[in-house]
Amino acid sequence: MIGEQPTGALPGIVICATSHEGLQVFANGRRVRLAIIDDDGSVLAAGDDVAREAEAVALNNFRATMIGKGFLRTLSKPILPSGGAA
Secondary structure, eight states: OOSOOOOOOSTTEEEEEETTTEEEEEETTEEEOOEEEOTTSOEEEESHHHHHHHHHHHHHHHHHHHTTOTTOOOOSSOBOTTSOBO
């Protein structure tokens, strides 16, 4: 997947990334928040903390790939055997 990745698949949604503001999301021109939602529809986490965590994991994965550690899974923290995070 070298090169620019396709974007624009979410109608009305714009995800913006800058080096000095982190991830921001807009829906129909209004700023909205990223959220983590389980299969039952419960919001587990939302807001700037989710955006910062998503950005950090993406950057760590990119950096690992650039230094020759590609094809490794990048986690925000270890996953416990029960499926939960530590």
